[in-house]
Amino acid sequence: MKNIAVIGSGTMGNGIAHTFAQFGYQVSLIDVSDNALSKALATISKNLDRQVTKGTLSESEKETTLANITIFTDLQTGVAGAELIVEAASENLELKLKIFKDLDHFAGPGAILASNTSSISITRIASVTSRGDKVIGMHFMNPVPVMKLVEVIRGYATSDETTAMVMDLSLKLDKTPVEVNDYPGFVANRILMPMINEAIYSLYEGVAGVEEIDTVMKLGMAHPMGPLQLADFIGLDVCLAILRVLQEGFGNPKYAPCPLLVNMVAAGKRGVKSGEGFYNYAKGVKEAVVAAKFATN
Structure with missing residues:
Protein backbone atom coordinates (compact mmCIF):
# COMPACT_ATOMS: atom_id res chain seq x y z
CA MET A 1 0.00 0.00 0.00
CA ASP A 182 -18.38 0.69 17.04
CA TYR A 183 -20.40 2.37 19.78
CA PRO A 184 -21.08 6.11 20.18
CA GLY A 185 -17.92 8.06 21.00
CA PHE A 186 -15.83 4.88 20.78
CA VAL A 187 -13.42 5.00 23.78
CA ALA A 188 -11.60 8.33 23.62
CA ASN A 189 -14.58 10.64 23.34
CA ARG A 190 -16.98 8.53 25.36
CA ILE A 191 -14.70 9.20 28.33
CA LEU A 192 -13.27 12.62 27.40
CA MET A 193 -16.42 14.52 26.40
CA PRO A 194 -18.41 13.92 29.61
CA MET A 195 -15.36 15.20 31.55
CA ILE A 196 -15.18 18.34 29.40
CA ASN A 197 -18.95 18.80 29.70
CA GLU A 198 -18.74 18.51 33.51
CA ALA A 199 -15.96 21.10 33.56
CA ILE A 200 -18.22 23.45 31.57
CA TYR A 201 -21.08 22.78 34.00
CA SER A 202 -18.74 23.63 36.90
CA LEU A 203 -18.03 26.97 35.25
CA TYR A 204 -21.70 27.53 34.32
CA GLU A 205 -22.83 26.88 37.91
CA GLY A 206 -20.19 29.19 39.38
CA VAL A 207 -18.17 26.52 41.16
CA ALA A 208 -14.91 28.08 39.94
CA GLY A 209 -13.42 30.18 37.13
CA VAL A 210 -11.84 29.06 33.87
CA GLU A 211 -8.22 29.11 35.02
CA GLU A 212 -9.08 27.63 38.42
CA ILE A 213 -10.87 24.62 36.87
CA ASP A 214 -8.03 24.01 34.43
CA THR A 215 -5.40 24.37 37.17
CA VAL A 216 -7.13 21.80 39.38
CA MET A 217 -7.11 19.23 36.57
CA LYS A 218 -3.53 19.99 35.52
CA LEU A 219 -1.94 19.99 38.95
CA GLY A 220 -4.32 17.63 40.72
CA MET A 221 -4.85 15.04 38.00
CA ALA A 222 -1.60 15.47 36.02
CA HIS A 223 -3.43 16.42 32.82
CA PRO A 224 -1.09 18.24 30.41
CA MET A 225 -3.90 20.63 29.50
CA GLY A 226 -7.00 21.66 31.44
CA PRO A 227 -10.40 20.50 30.09
CA LEU A 228 -11.59 24.00 29.13
CA GLN A 229 -8.41 24.81 27.23
CA LEU A 230 -8.59 21.36 25.62
CA ALA A 231 -12.18 22.06 24.55
CA ASP A 232 -10.98 25.29 22.90
CA PHE A 233 -8.22 23.34 21.16
CA ILE A 234 -10.60 20.62 19.89
CA GLY A 235 -13.24 23.18 18.88
CA LEU A 236 -16.36 23.88 20.92
CA ASP A 237 -18.53 23.09 17.90
CA VAL A 238 -16.86 19.69 17.61
CA CYS A 239 -17.35 19.03 21.35
CA LEU A 240 -21.03 19.92 21.01
CA ALA A 241 -21.47 17.67 17.98
CA ILE A 242 -19.86 14.71 19.77
CA LEU A 243 -21.98 15.19 22.90
CA ARG A 244 -25.10 15.20 20.75
CA VAL A 245 -24.00 11.95 19.07
CA LEU A 246 -23.50 10.42 22.53
CA GLN A 247 -26.85 11.72 23.80
CA GLU A 248 -28.73 10.44 20.76
CA GLY A 249 -26.81 7.16 20.52
CA PHE A 250 -27.28 6.12 24.13
CA GLY A 251 -30.55 7.96 24.86
CA ASN A 252 -29.05 8.93 28.21
CA PRO A 253 -29.51 12.48 29.59
CA LYS A 254 -26.09 12.37 31.27
CA TYR A 255 -24.58 13.20 27.87
CA ALA A 256 -26.75 16.31 27.35
CA PRO A 257 -24.48 19.27 26.50
CA CYS A 258 -24.27 22.09 29.03
CA PRO A 259 -26.44 25.09 27.99
CA LEU A 260 -23.35 27.30 28.20
CA LEU A 261 -21.61 25.21 25.53
CA VAL A 262 -24.70 25.40 23.32
CA ASN A 263 -24.87 29.19 23.68
CA MET A 264 -21.17 29.71 23.01
CA VAL A 265 -21.31 27.73 19.78
CA ALA A 266 -24.47 29.60 18.71
CA ALA A 267 -22.58 32.87 19.34
CA GLY A 268 -19.70 31.73 17.11
CA LYS A 269 -17.27 31.18 20.01
CA ARG A 270 -15.68 27.95 18.86
CA GLY A 271 -12.30 28.13 20.62
CA VAL A 272 -8.87 28.58 19.09
CA LYS A 273 -10.09 28.47 15.48
CA SER A 274 -12.50 31.40 16.03
CA GLY A 275 -10.14 33.36 18.29
CA GLU A 276 -12.26 32.98 21.42
CA GLY A 277 -13.76 30.25 23.55
CA PHE A 278 -13.11 29.86 27.25
CA TYR A 279 -9.91 31.76 26.53
CA ASN A 280 -9.25 34.67 24.19
CA TYR A 281 -6.53 34.06 21.59
CA ALA A 282 -6.90 37.29 19.61
CA LYS A 283 -3.64 38.83 20.86
CA GLY A 284 -1.61 35.74 20.08
CA VAL A 285 -1.56 34.66 23.71
CA LYS A 286 -4.05 32.71 25.81
CA GLU A 287 -6.10 34.89 28.18
CA ALA A 288 -9.08 33.68 30.21
CA VAL A 289 -12.35 35.30 29.19
CA VAL A 290 -13.94 37.35 31.99
CA ALA A 291 -16.19 35.31 34.28
CA ALA A 292 -19.26 37.47 33.57
CA LYS A 293 -19.45 35.94 30.09
CA PHE A 294 -20.28 32.57 31.62
CA ALA A 295 -22.88 33.69 34.18
CA THR A 296 -25.98 31.50 34.44
CA ASN A 297 -28.34 34.51 34.56
Whole structure:
Protein backbone atom coordinates (compact mmCIF):
# COMPACT_ATOMS: atom_id res chain seq x y z
CA MET A 1 0.00 0.00 0.00
CA LYS A 2 1.65 3.21 -1.20
CA ASN A 3 -1.12 5.46 -2.52
CA ILE A 4 -3.28 7.27 0.01
CA ALA A 5 -6.08 9.78 -0.50
CA VAL A 6 -7.16 12.17 2.26
CA ILE A 7 -10.49 13.98 1.98
CA GLY A 8 -10.60 17.29 3.81
CA SER A 9 -7.63 19.62 4.29
CA GLY A 10 -8.53 21.16 7.64
CA THR A 11 -6.67 20.62 10.91
CA MET A 12 -7.05 16.85 10.92
CA GLY A 13 -6.86 16.31 7.17
CA ASN A 14 -3.63 18.24 6.66
CA GLY A 15 -2.11 16.50 9.69
CA ILE A 16 -3.02 13.07 8.30
CA ALA A 17 -1.64 13.98 4.87
CA HIS A 18 1.55 15.33 6.49
CA THR A 19 2.06 12.10 8.44
CA PHE A 20 1.54 9.72 5.52
CA ALA A 21 3.75 11.84 3.24
CA GLN A 22 6.51 12.01 5.84
CA PHE A 23 6.60 8.22 5.92
CA GLY A 24 7.01 7.94 2.16
CA TYR A 25 3.43 7.46 0.98
CA GLN A 26 2.10 9.20 -2.12
CA VAL A 27 -0.77 11.35 -0.85
CA SER A 28 -3.67 12.90 -2.75
CA LEU A 29 -5.11 15.70 -0.59
CA ILE A 30 -8.66 16.59 -1.65
CA ASP A 31 -10.85 19.56 -0.74
CA VAL A 32 -13.54 21.65 -2.39
CA SER A 33 -11.45 24.79 -2.95
CA ASP A 34 -7.96 25.72 -4.06
CA ASN A 35 -7.82 28.27 -1.25
CA ALA A 36 -8.38 25.61 1.42
CA LEU A 37 -5.71 23.41 -0.15
CA SER A 38 -3.21 26.27 -0.35
CA LYS A 39 -3.75 26.99 3.35
CA ALA A 40 -3.28 23.31 4.13
CA LEU A 41 0.04 23.12 2.28
CA ALA A 42 1.22 26.27 4.07
CA THR A 43 0.30 24.71 7.42
CA ILE A 44 2.08 21.45 6.56
CA SER A 45 5.19 23.38 5.49
CA LYS A 46 5.15 25.40 8.71
CA ASN A 47 4.81 22.26 10.83
CA LEU A 48 7.62 20.58 8.91
CA ASP A 49 9.79 23.64 9.58
CA ARG A 50 9.20 23.10 13.31
CA GLN A 51 10.43 19.53 12.96
CA VAL A 52 13.53 20.73 11.11
CA THR A 53 14.21 23.32 13.84
CA LYS A 54 13.89 20.62 16.51
CA GLY A 55 16.28 18.38 14.60
CA THR A 56 13.78 15.55 14.10
CA LEU A 57 13.70 16.08 10.33
CA SER A 58 16.26 17.25 7.77
CA GLU A 59 15.62 19.95 5.19
CA SER A 60 15.76 17.39 2.38
CA GLU A 61 13.23 15.17 4.22
CA LYS A 62 10.94 18.17 4.51
CA GLU A 63 11.15 18.78 0.76
CA THR A 64 10.52 15.10 0.02
CA THR A 65 7.48 15.12 2.29
CA LEU A 66 5.98 18.12 0.48
CA ALA A 67 6.75 16.52 -2.88
CA ASN A 68 4.78 13.43 -1.83
CA ILE A 69 1.56 15.47 -1.59
CA THR A 70 -0.59 16.28 -4.63
CA ILE A 71 -3.71 18.43 -4.28
CA PHE A 72 -7.10 17.95 -5.96
CA THR A 73 -10.47 19.68 -5.92
CA ASP A 74 -12.20 16.87 -7.83
CA LEU A 75 -13.06 13.83 -5.70
CA GLN A 76 -13.17 11.30 -8.52
CA THR A 77 -9.78 12.33 -9.89
CA GLY A 78 -8.22 12.59 -6.45
CA VAL A 79 -9.12 9.07 -5.30
CA ALA A 80 -8.17 7.34 -8.55
CA GLY A 81 -5.64 4.61 -7.77
CA ALA A 82 -5.79 5.11 -4.00
CA GLU A 83 -5.49 1.93 -1.95
CA LEU A 84 -6.63 3.64 1.25
CA ILE A 85 -8.92 6.67 1.42
CA VAL A 86 -9.17 8.55 4.72
CA GLU A 87 -12.15 10.88 5.09
CA ALA A 88 -11.43 13.81 7.42
CA ALA A 89 -14.37 16.11 6.65
CA SER A 90 -16.49 17.93 9.23
CA GLU A 91 -18.17 15.89 11.97
CA ASN A 92 -21.49 15.86 10.15
CA LEU A 93 -23.34 12.62 9.45
CA GLU A 94 -25.09 13.68 6.25
CA LEU A 95 -21.85 15.03 4.76
CA LYS A 96 -20.00 11.82 5.58
CA LEU A 97 -22.76 9.65 4.13
CA LYS A 98 -22.64 11.60 0.87
CA ILE A 99 -18.84 11.31 0.68
CA PHE A 100 -18.87 7.56 1.30
CA LYS A 101 -21.68 6.98 -1.19
CA ASP A 102 -19.58 8.81 -3.80
CA LEU A 103 -16.43 6.97 -2.78
CA ASP A 104 -18.12 3.64 -3.28
CA HIS A 105 -18.57 4.59 -6.95
CA PHE A 106 -15.26 6.34 -7.54
CA ALA A 107 -12.74 4.24 -5.58
CA GLY A 108 -11.19 1.05 -6.88
CA PRO A 109 -12.97 -2.15 -5.80
CA GLY A 110 -10.13 -3.14 -3.48
CA ALA A 111 -9.73 0.26 -1.79
CA ILE A 112 -10.24 0.54 1.96
CA LEU A 113 -12.50 3.43 2.99
CA ALA A 114 -11.61 4.88 6.39
CA SER A 115 -13.20 7.67 8.39
CA ASN A 116 -11.39 9.88 10.87
CA THR A 117 -14.71 10.48 12.64
CA SER A 118 -14.39 10.99 16.38
CA SER A 119 -17.87 9.72 17.26
CA ILE A 120 -20.13 8.84 14.31
CA SER A 121 -21.05 5.18 13.74
CA ILE A 122 -18.79 3.37 11.28
CA THR A 123 -21.61 0.86 10.72
CA ARG A 124 -23.95 3.69 9.72
CA ILE A 125 -21.33 5.16 7.37
CA ALA A 126 -20.65 1.74 5.83
CA SER A 127 -24.37 1.18 5.19
CA VAL A 128 -24.36 3.52 2.17
CA THR A 129 -21.60 1.50 0.47
CA SER A 130 -21.49 -1.94 -1.11
CA ARG A 131 -18.22 -2.77 0.67
CA GLY A 132 -19.01 -2.80 4.39
CA ASP A 133 -16.13 -5.22 4.94
CA LYS A 134 -13.69 -2.55 3.71
CA VAL A 135 -15.05 0.38 5.76
CA ILE A 136 -13.29 1.20 9.03
CA GLY A 137 -12.64 4.01 11.48
CA MET A 138 -9.15 5.46 11.67
CA HIS A 139 -9.40 8.12 14.37
CA PHE A 140 -6.15 10.06 14.63
CA MET A 141 -5.50 12.45 17.53
CA ASN A 142 -4.66 16.13 17.14
CA PRO A 143 -1.95 17.21 16.34
CA VAL A 144 -1.61 14.17 14.08
CA PRO A 145 2.15 14.34 13.39
CA VAL A 146 2.83 14.38 17.15
CA MET A 147 0.18 12.22 18.84
CA LYS A 148 0.82 8.47 18.87
CA LEU A 149 -2.69 7.08 19.28
CA VAL A 150 -4.93 5.86 16.45
CA GLU A 151 -8.32 4.46 17.43
CA VAL A 152 -9.10 1.75 14.89
CA ILE A 153 -12.88 1.26 14.90
CA ARG A 154 -14.47 -1.89 13.55
CA GLY A 155 -17.94 -1.47 12.10
CA TYR A 156 -20.40 -4.36 12.28
CA ALA A 157 -19.26 -5.69 8.87
CA THR A 158 -15.56 -4.68 8.94
CA SER A 159 -13.46 -7.72 8.05
CA ASP A 160 -10.53 -9.12 10.00
CA GLU A 161 -8.35 -8.54 6.94
CA THR A 162 -9.23 -4.83 6.71
CA THR A 163 -8.67 -4.38 10.45
CA ALA A 164 -5.29 -6.13 10.33
CA MET A 165 -4.16 -4.02 7.36
CA VAL A 166 -5.09 -0.73 9.07
CA MET A 167 -3.51 -1.80 12.36
CA ASP A 168 -0.29 -2.69 10.52
CA LEU A 169 -0.34 0.52 8.51
CA SER A 170 -0.72 2.57 11.70
CA LEU A 171 2.40 0.91 13.11
CA LYS A 172 4.29 1.85 9.94
CA LEU A 173 3.39 5.49 10.67
CA ASP A 174 5.05 5.09 14.10
CA LYS A 175 1.62 5.21 15.75
CA THR A 176 0.08 3.01 18.43
CA PRO A 177 -3.20 1.58 17.09
CA VAL A 178 -5.91 0.48 19.52
CA GLU A 179 -8.77 -1.65 18.19
CA VAL A 180 -12.22 -0.70 19.50
CA ASN A 181 -15.80 -1.57 18.64
CA ASP A 182 -18.38 0.69 17.04
CA TYR A 183 -20.40 2.37 19.78
CA PRO A 184 -21.08 6.11 20.18
CA GLY A 185 -17.92 8.06 21.00
CA PHE A 186 -15.83 4.88 20.78
CA VAL A 187 -13.42 5.00 23.78
CA ALA A 188 -11.60 8.33 23.62
CA ASN A 189 -14.58 10.64 23.34
CA ARG A 190 -16.98 8.53 25.36
CA ILE A 191 -14.70 9.20 28.33
CA LEU A 192 -13.27 12.62 27.40
CA MET A 193 -16.42 14.52 26.40
CA PRO A 194 -18.41 13.92 29.61
CA MET A 195 -15.36 15.20 31.55
CA ILE A 196 -15.18 18.34 29.40
CA ASN A 197 -18.95 18.80 29.70
CA GLU A 198 -18.74 18.51 33.51
CA ALA A 199 -15.96 21.10 33.56
CA ILE A 200 -18.22 23.45 31.57
CA TYR A 201 -21.08 22.78 34.00
CA SER A 202 -18.74 23.63 36.90
CA LEU A 203 -18.03 26.97 35.25
CA TYR A 204 -21.70 27.53 34.32
CA GLU A 205 -22.83 26.88 37.91
CA GLY A 206 -20.19 29.19 39.38
CA VAL A 207 -18.17 26.52 41.16
CA ALA A 208 -14.91 28.08 39.94
CA GLY A 209 -13.42 30.18 37.13
CA VAL A 210 -11.84 29.06 33.87
CA GLU A 211 -8.22 29.11 35.02
CA GLU A 212 -9.08 27.63 38.42
CA ILE A 213 -10.87 24.62 36.87
CA ASP A 214 -8.03 24.01 34.43
CA THR A 215 -5.40 24.37 37.17
CA VAL A 216 -7.13 21.80 39.38
CA MET A 217 -7.11 19.23 36.57
CA LYS A 218 -3.53 19.99 35.52
CA LEU A 219 -1.94 19.99 38.95
CA GLY A 220 -4.32 17.63 40.72
CA MET A 221 -4.85 15.04 38.00
CA ALA A 222 -1.60 15.47 36.02
CA HIS A 223 -3.43 16.42 32.82
CA PRO A 224 -1.09 18.24 30.41
CA MET A 225 -3.90 20.63 29.50
CA GLY A 226 -7.00 21.66 31.44
CA PRO A 227 -10.40 20.50 30.09
CA LEU A 228 -11.59 24.00 29.13
CA GLN A 229 -8.41 24.81 27.23
CA LEU A 230 -8.59 21.36 25.62
CA ALA A 231 -12.18 22.06 24.55
CA ASP A 232 -10.98 25.29 22.90
CA PHE A 233 -8.22 23.34 21.16
CA ILE A 234 -10.60 20.62 19.89
CA GLY A 235 -13.24 23.18 18.88
CA LEU A 236 -16.36 23.88 20.92
CA ASP A 237 -18.53 23.09 17.90
CA VAL A 238 -16.86 19.69 17.61
CA CYS A 239 -17.35 19.03 21.35
CA LEU A 240 -21.03 19.92 21.01
CA ALA A 241 -21.47 17.67 17.98
CA ILE A 242 -19.86 14.71 19.77
CA LEU A 243 -21.98 15.19 22.90
CA ARG A 244 -25.10 15.20 20.75
CA VAL A 245 -24.00 11.95 19.07
CA LEU A 246 -23.50 10.42 22.53
CA GLN A 247 -26.85 11.72 23.80
CA GLU A 248 -28.73 10.44 20.76
CA GLY A 249 -26.81 7.16 20.52
CA PHE A 250 -27.28 6.12 24.13
CA GLY A 251 -30.55 7.96 24.86
CA ASN A 252 -29.05 8.93 28.21
CA PRO A 253 -29.51 12.48 29.59
CA LYS A 254 -26.09 12.37 31.27
CA TYR A 255 -24.58 13.20 27.87
CA ALA A 256 -26.75 16.31 27.35
CA PRO A 257 -24.48 19.27 26.50
CA CYS A 258 -24.27 22.09 29.03
CA PRO A 259 -26.44 25.09 27.99
CA LEU A 260 -23.35 27.30 28.20
CA LEU A 261 -21.61 25.21 25.53
CA VAL A 262 -24.70 25.40 23.32
CA ASN A 263 -24.87 29.19 23.68
CA MET A 264 -21.17 29.71 23.01
CA VAL A 265 -21.31 27.73 19.78
CA ALA A 266 -24.47 29.60 18.71
CA ALA A 267 -22.58 32.87 19.34
CA GLY A 268 -19.70 31.73 17.11
CA LYS A 269 -17.27 31.18 20.01
CA ARG A 270 -15.68 27.95 18.86
CA GLY A 271 -12.30 28.13 20.62
CA VAL A 272 -8.87 28.58 19.09
CA LYS A 273 -10.09 28.47 15.48
CA SER A 274 -12.50 31.40 16.03
CA GLY A 275 -10.14 33.36 18.29
CA GLU A 276 -12.26 32.98 21.42
CA GLY A 277 -13.76 30.25 23.55
CA PHE A 278 -13.11 29.86 27.25
CA TYR A 279 -9.91 31.76 26.53
CA ASN A 280 -9.25 34.67 24.19
CA TYR A 281 -6.53 34.06 21.59
CA ALA A 282 -6.90 37.29 19.61
CA LYS A 283 -3.64 38.83 20.86
CA GLY A 284 -1.61 35.74 20.08
CA VAL A 285 -1.56 34.66 23.71
CA LYS A 286 -4.05 32.71 25.81
CA GLU A 287 -6.10 34.89 28.18
CA ALA A 288 -9.08 33.68 30.21
CA VAL A 289 -12.35 35.30 29.19
CA VAL A 290 -13.94 37.35 31.99
CA ALA A 291 -16.19 35.31 34.28
CA ALA A 292 -19.26 37.47 33.57
CA LYS A 293 -19.45 35.94 30.09
CA PHE A 294 -20.28 32.57 31.62
CA ALA A 295 -22.88 33.69 34.18
CA THR A 296 -25.98 31.50 34.44
CA ASN A 297 -28.34 34.51 34.56
